[in-house]
Amino acid sequence: MAFVITSPCIGVKEAACVEVCPVDAIHEGEDQYYIDPDVCIDCGACEVECPVNAIYMEDFVPEEEKEFIQKNADFFRNRK
Numbered sequence: 523m524a525f526v527i528t529s530p531c532i533g534v535k536e537a538a539c540v541e542v543c544p545v546d547a548i549h550e551g552e553d554q555y556y557i558d559p560d561v562c563i564d565c566g567a568c569e570v571e572c573p574v575n576a577i578y579m580e581d582f583v584p585e586e587e588k589e590f591i592q593k594n595a596d597f598f599r600n601r602k
């Protein structure tokens with residue numbers, strides 16, 4: 523399980539989440555920020571910090587945003 527960054531982040535990239543993540547799981551992509559599911563410890567700190575409510579625990583990602591679960595994971599898979 524991990525937290526996931528969804529579409530409201532695209533083009534906003536406020537980055538408030540990056541500051542609060544205790545394990546540096548959040549990295550900048552071209553269009554949005556992403557959470558590395560292998561590093562995230564599910565603390566929830568980023569979710570409350572996000573000004574556009576783009577972050578959800580994996581199980582609570584809205585139906586129309588579910589593709590972002592894979593998009594977050596893929597971002598890191600392609601880098602490892």
Ligand code: SF4
Nearest residue numbers: 543562563565566568
């Ligand atoms: Fe980092 Fe916690 Fe957010 Fe996971 S839930 S990305 S560990 S701040």
